[in-house]
Amino acid sequence: MSRMPVLFIGHGSPMNAIEDNKFTKExxxxxxxxxxxxxxxxxxxxxxxxxxxxxxxxKPKMTYDIYGFPEELYKIVYNSPGATELAHxxxxxxxxxxxxxxxxxxxHGNWSVLKHMYPNCxxxxxxxxxxxxxxxxxxxxxxxxxxxxxxxxxxxIGSGNxxxxxxxIDWNNENSGYKWADEFDKFIKDSILSKSHHKIINYKLxxxxxxxxxxxxxxxxxxxxxxxxxxxxxxxxxxxxxxxxGSLSMTSYLFETNNNN
Numbered sequence: 438m439s440r441m442p443v444l445f446i447g448h449g450s451p452m453n454a455i456e457d458n459k460f461t462k463e464x465x466x467x468x469x470x471x472x473x474x475x476x477x478x479x480x481x482x483x484x485x486x487x488x489x490x491x492x493x494x495x496k497p498k499m500t501y502d503i504y505g506f507p508e509e510l511y512k513i514v515y516n517s518p519g520a521t522e523l524a525h526x527x528x529x530x531x532x533x534x535x536x537x538x539x540x541x542x543x544x545h546g547n548w549s550v551l552k553h554m555y556p557n558c559x560x561x562x563x564x565x566x567x568x569x570x571x572x573x574x575x576x577x578x579x580x581x582x583x584x585x586x587x588x589x590x591x592x593x594i595g596s597g598n599x600x601x602x603x604x605x606i607d608w609n610n611e612n613s614g615y616k617w618a619d620e621f622d623k624f625i626k627d628s629i630l631s632k633s634h635h636k637i638i639n640y641k642l643x644x645x646x647x648x649x650x651x652x653x654x655x656x657x658x659x660x661x662x663x664x665x666x667x668x669x670x671x672x673x674x675x676x677x678x679x680x681x682x683g684s685l686s687m688t689s690y691l692f693e694t695n696n697n698n
Contacts, residue, residue: 440694441587442471445595445663446550447677447687448482451503451510454549460687461553463676467691468554475590476520476561478527478583480663481546482597482656489531489579490538490566493524497562498542515548520561523591527565530582541566546596546659567658573638576658580665587694593666595659599625600650600686607683614680621650622678622686625660629673629690634664649684660690667692 446464453461483502484490497519501511528535543551547564567576583593600618607615614622624644628636636643638661640651651657671692679687 439472441474441590441592442691442693443587443593443663443666444692445597445660445690447598447689448546448550448596449598449681449685449687451506451545451549454513454545454552455507455509460677463689464550464553467676471592471691471693474560474592476523476563477551477555477592477594478523478586479547479551479562479564480567480593480595480659481544481564482567482601482659483544483546484541484564484566485569485655486538486566487569489533489535489568490541491524491527491535492519492539492541492563493521493537494519494539495521497539497564499548500542500544502544513548513552515543515552515558517551517555517558517560517562520563523561523586524563526586527583530585531579532582533579535565538566550594550596567655569655573640573654573658573661576661577634577638577665580662583662584666584668587666593663595663597656597659598686599657599660599688600680600684601656602649602652602684604652605649605684610683611681612679613683614686615683617646617649618680618684618686620644621646622680622688626675626678626688629664632669637661637664663690663692668694670694
């Protein structure tokens, strides 16, 4: 089987789940471009736990971890089957304790994206949680441990936002970012393109705008898993290179190996 890509999605507002916009169109294009996966592993910004957790339910529930949105969002059902064997495989791959936890389900970091990428709900999906106690480097190292799944037909998706500061959102500025948001997003983009992963892991030391761009780490950390699971020979494609509402980045990254080599 061809090596699967690894993907970081800037998922933005939950409203993207029910909108047909420039961002969701790009997610659909990615799904059409890449090989069809045997399963999808999502590391979502919205499942943060003490210790590392993984879903192994054959029929994961929906988790509506959103408040104050239109009723239509709470009626979405993304009923792709779970991937029990993959969950147990991850327990063996990661060199830390990974606990089965089906109290969570598919959250909007998952379904708001996959609803567009794989609308037929016919590909098994699981989620891996973010352990809040781990360092940036530890998240990156877990991504490395998961890399072998790419050769087993698994699409690894990190779903978050490189820049995510809800306290500074400008509701009147839908299509651009603050100067500091643009600067931090560019710092990450340049570091990815130059394969300077150490700068991204140590972003607080390397970029003065980090405090504003990443006031909390849960939306940033999924990127570290994707970088860890990427390979030196991967070709990087960038889409949705945009800041919205001042303090959110939609920028997304696809890492693909040339399977013709």
